[in-house]
Amino acid sequence: MMVTTHALAGMLLGSVALFVAPEFAPVAVLAGLAGGAFPDLDLYAGHRKTLHFPVYYSAAALVAVGVAALTPGAWSVGVAVFLLAAALHSASDALGGGLELKPWLGESDRAVYDHFRGRWVAPRRWVRYDGAPEDLALALVLAAPAAALHDGPVQTMVVAAVVVSGVYALVRKRLVYVTEWLVPRLPDPALDYLPDRFVSDFVR
Numbered sequence: 450m451m452v453t454t455h456a457l458a459g460m461l462l463g464s465v466a467l468f469v470a471p472e473f474a475p476v477a478v479l480a481g482l483a484g485g486a487f488p489d490l491d492l493y494a495g496h497r498k499t500l501h502f503p504v505y506y507s508a509a510a511l512v513a514v515g516v517a518a519l520t521p522g523a524w525s526v527g528v529a530v531f532l533l534a535a536a537l538h539s540a541s542d543a544l545g546g547g548l549e550l551k552p553w554l555g556e557s558d559r560a561v562y563d564h565f566r567g568r569w570v571a572p573r574r575w576v577r578y579d580g581a582p583e584d585l586a587l588a589l590v591l592a593a594p595a596a597a598l599h600d601g602p603v604q605t606m607v608v609a610a611v612v613v614s615g616v617y618a619l620v621r622k623r624l625v626y627v628t629e630w631l632v633p634r635l636p637d638p639a640l641d642y643l644p645d646r647f648v649s650d651f652v653r
């Protein structure tokens with residue numbers, strides 16, 4: 450799934466605070482956005498393994514939700530929602546496509562790494578690849594209530610995430626063809642800055 454889909458899921462998760470503890474809703478929504486996007490910061494270093502922890506984020510989130518319930522405050526709520534959103538992201542990556550340059554081919558058996566069991570979880574492919582039409586549809590479904598529940602800057606961020614998702618979905622496959630053309634033409638030192646799966650398919 451696109452990082453924007455995960456971010457929108459996190460924002461919607463944070464929006465639950467509107468009904469539980471509205472005074473913490475702004476921090477919860479921002480924490481949801483940050484936690485939803487955070488795991489994909491490992492894009493260039495062990496993607497879907499280094500910062501993806503489907504089991505450990507979930508366990509930590511349970512503890513953090515307990516702490517937030519007992520001692521509600523901006524920090525405890527923020528940490529709890531951040532961990533919940535990161536857990537949701539990591540777990541839901543298993544429902545998407547595999548870790549490969551062209552996930553729509555369905556050749557990879559690696560969706561996300563489960564550090565607890567020490568093995569890769571296989572992709573379910575409910576969303577075949579990031580930027581797929583069903584991924585964009587999911588982003589819209591998550592964005593609609595988030596946009597309706599908020600106004601001001603949060604609503605603007607939701608709309609911006611939808612626009613970015615739409616543009617990405619439009620160019621997603623073309624990006625791979627650009628990569629295929631570009632990578633063999635890059636000087637060797639530049640290859641060090643690309644994710645392994647981009648390089649290994651063409652060069653190594």
Ligand SMILES: [Zn+2]
Pocket residue numbers: 488489497501538539542
């Ligand atoms: Zn991810």
